[in-house]
Amino acid sequence: MGQSVVITSGKGGVGKTTAAANLGVGLAVLGRRVALVDADIGLRNLDVVLGLEDRIVYDLVDVADGFCRLRQALVRDRRWPELFLLPAAQTKDKTAVTPDQMRALCADLKREFDYVLVDSPAGIEQGFRNAVAGADRAVVVTTPEVTAVRDADRIIGLLEACQLPDPSLIVNRVRPGLVRRGEMMDVQDVADLLAVPLLGVVPEDEAVITLANRGEPVAAVPGSRAGAAFLAIARRLDGQEGEGASQGLMGRLRRLVGWGR
Amino acid sequence: MGAVTRGGRLASDRLRSMVVGDRTGMNSRLLKALRAEMLGVVSRYLEVDEAGAEVRLLASGRGCSLVACLPLFRCRRRVQTGPADGVGRV
Numbered sequence: 001m002g003q004s005v006v007i008t009s010g011k012g013g014v015g016k017t018t019a020a021a022n023l024g025v026g027l028a029v030l031g032r033r034v035a036l037v038d039a040d041i042g043l044r045n046l047d048v049v050l051g052l053e054d055r056i057v058y059d060l061v062d063v064a065d066g067f068c069r070l071r072q073a074l075v076r077d078r079r080w081p082e083l084f085l086l087p088a089a090q091t092k093d094k095t096a097v098t099p100d101q102m103r104a105l106c107a108d109l110k111r112e113f114d115y116v117l118v119d120s121p122a123g124i125e126q127g128f129r130n131a132v133a134g135a136d137r138a139v140v141v142t143t144p145e146v147t148a149v150r151d152a153d154r155i156i157g158l159l160e161a162c163q164l165p166d167p168s169l170i171v172n173r174v175r176p177g178l179v180r181r182g183e184m185m186d187v188q189d190v191a192d193l194l195a196v197p198l199l200g201v202v203p204e205d206e207a208v209i210t211l212a213n214r215g216e217p218v219a220a221v222p223g224s225r226a227g228a229a230f231l232a233i234a235r236r237l238d239g240q241e242g243e244g245a246s247q248g249l250m251g252r253l254r255r256l257v258g259w260g261r
Numbered sequence: 262m263g264a265v266t267r268g269g270r271l272a273s274d275r276l277r278s279m280v281v282g283d284r285t286g287m288n289s290r291l292l293k294a295l296r297a298e299m300l301g302v303v304s305r306y307l308e309v310d311e312a313g314a315e316v317r318l319l320a321s322g323r324g325c326s327l328v329a330c331l332p333l334f335r336c337r338r339r340v341q342t343g344p345a346d347g348v349g350r351v
Contacts, residue, residue, distance in 0.1 A: 146276045153280045156323070182267030189273045193280060195322045 026234025051215020106134025
């Protein structure tokens with residue numbers, strides 16, 4: 001029996017889909033059987049990031065409606081035979097599936113796969129509710145920007161309300177040069193404020209864009225900084241301890257004392 | 262770091278106050294009202310330096326804390342009241 005992990009963020013454009021694709025690749029590289037589920041119905045993207053857009057026959061809604069069998073809708077990635085994609089429907093909208101259907105779908109997938117990674121749509125509405133419905137745990141993606149972190153805080157609150165406490169955090173698109181010059185928020189500041197364990201940090205990397213043009217996830221390409229970061233995060237997700245932001249009483253005390261910051 | 266607040270620090274400070282507002286549903290107007298009421302209550306017992314008083318909401322863990330620092334002019338009770346007398350009078 002595998003586990004299902006929802007990749008979510010609240011704000012759009014922070015790299016949820018990129019993170020989902022690359023964590024999927026990373027886990028497949030580690031030899032895990034992985035199903036990537038695109039829950040962004042109506043705005044499907046995960047197939048494009050993976051370069052699988054031409055191989056889609058059926059989609060998630062077809063499966064939920066019983067129009068095809070789950071196996072028929074899963075697209076195998078030929079580069080990593082243990083990696084499969086369940087694409088979103090492009091012509092429907094978020095109301096085309098229910099949280100109950102998503103729960104059933106994740107349960108079915110968990111019987112066959114070690115990891116079921118659900119790529120959530122942006123927002124806090126039905127698409128988000130669907131994406132988290134079948135999840136055992138959550139990964140929140142943010143960038144070190146005020147808007148993205150604020151939305152991440154909202155999402156973490158909503159995840160707690162959905163019985164998914166203790167999500168872990170990926171801070172994406174960090175620009176070390178800007179951080180050094182004091183012009184970008186520090187990752188530890190972000191993790192301290194959100195008060196969830198830090199799963200990993202991904203530096204901004206042009207390769208994400210240039211490779212996405214060709215449908216290649218960065219984690220597949222040796223030498224890319226973002227790719228290496230995603231591979232490390234996949235290893236941590238797969239069992240090694242997270243980096244662990246400083247929590248607990250001491251952390252709280254420190255924050256209270258440092259209130260003038 | 263010079264006299265000018267760097268962008269990263271500024272972003273972090275703005276973010277913190279937004280997140281505290283989101284979590285508590287408080288805003289600066291309500292916090293001002295809370296501060297005024299708190300000062301009113303405490304002043305019945307102690308002489309508070311009202312100008313120097315700070316009442317803040319801070320993010321702490323996944324929640325928030327209300328932290329008040331109310332400096333006193335004199336570290337003495339305003340009026341000696343009996344041990345059973347719960348309310349001091351000026």
